[in-house]
Amino acid sequence: MRCRGHHHHKPRPLSELAARLRGDAKKFTGPRKAVLEVLAAHPHPMTIKDVHTEARNECNLVTVYRALHLLEEMNLVKRFDFGDGVARFELLAEGDDGHHHHLICTECANVIQIEECFTEALEKGIALRSGFKAVTHKLEFFGICPDCQKR
Amino acid sequence: MRCRGHHHHKPRPLSELAARLRGDAKKFTGPRKAVLEVLAAHPHPMTIKDVHTEARNECNLVTVYRALHLLEEMNLVKRFDFGDGVARFELLAEGDDGHHHHLICTECANVIQIEECFTEALEKGIALRSGFKAVTHKLEFFGICPDCQKR
DNA sequence: CAGCAGTTGCAAATCACTTGCATCACATTG
DNA sequence: CAATGTGATGCAAGTGATTTGCAACTGCTG
8 A cells, every 4th residue: 555645744753742642641651652653654544453563562452442542532643434444544743633535546445645625615615504513524535546447 | 313405306116116126136025125115215324223123023134234235236225424334325216326415413413415516526636636547435524413502 | 669540451342244054935937 | 826946034153343341560750
C-alpha cells in the first residue's frame, strides 16, 4: 500500500505527544510510545493490525486498541472508515483536524490522499435546510488504480 | 426513526419483484416475500435486525442476511454504510440506482434522505488526476437533529 | 523510593456476519 | 395434481474485528 499526497502541517514531536499524554492524569507508557512511533513512521491510514505488526514486541493487540481509542479521544489521531469493516487511523499533525478524504483502489487497497474538500459549503446548506446542527460528513472515493487496470 | 425526503421513482410492484426473482433459476419463497414486504413498507435504510424484527415469524435471521445479499446482487436493494459497523438496506424503486446520501442524527439515529448529489463531477476530476478508473464514492452527513438540540 | 491510580496482558465475551449441513419447499414436469 | 430435483431454509458452529473482566504491573507524584 502506497500513499501519495502532501501534508501541510508540521508533524508533532514525540516529546509534545508525551506531554499531552501525561496531562489528564494519563501515563506516557512504553506501549503508547510504540504506537505513536509506528503511526509517525507511516503517514497512511493504518489498521490496528498494521500497527500491532510493527510494534509486536512492545505492545499487545488489545493495548493497541486501547491506545488508539485514547489517542482518538485526545484528538491526536483520526479514525477513517473505508467501509470494509476495519478501522484505520492516522496520526494528526499539529493544527490539522484531519479532515481530508481518500481514493482507495478496490483491487489492491492502494490509498491516495485527496486534498480537496468540497463539501464544506454544502454542510452549511444542509444544516440550514434540515435544521440540523454540527453537521459533518464522511466521504471516501473508490476506484481501480492504474496498476490494477493493467492486470 | 423518521425519514423525510422524496422518492422520484415509482415503487416496483411485488409481482414484478417476484418475477425478477423467479428468473435466474431463483425461487420466490415465503421468507424472501416477507423481506421484500418489510422493505417496501419502510422507505428507510433498514438494518438486518430491523428487517428480522418485522418479519420474525416468517424468516430466520440468517435467511434475512442471505435474502438481502441476493437482492443486493440483483440490484433490487442498495446497501448503505453509516459507519457504525451495521449494514443498512433500502429497496430500490424502478429506474432508481439508489445513488443518494443521508443526514443522520448522531444522537437519535433519525435519518433524512438528501437528494442532491454534488460529487459526480468531482469523481471525473479525481479520476483524471489520479489515473483511477470506475471512480465512485461513499458520502454520508452527520449532525444533531432539531429534536435532539432541545434535549 | 513508596504507594496508588492508571495500564497492561491474557482469556473470555460480544457483535455483525458467514458457512456447513441436513431438511424442506418452490416450480416444473408427467 | 402428485412426483422430483434443485435451490432455499434453519440450526449450530465458525469468523474476524473489537471490547471487557480481572489480576498483575508500572509510570508518576509526594
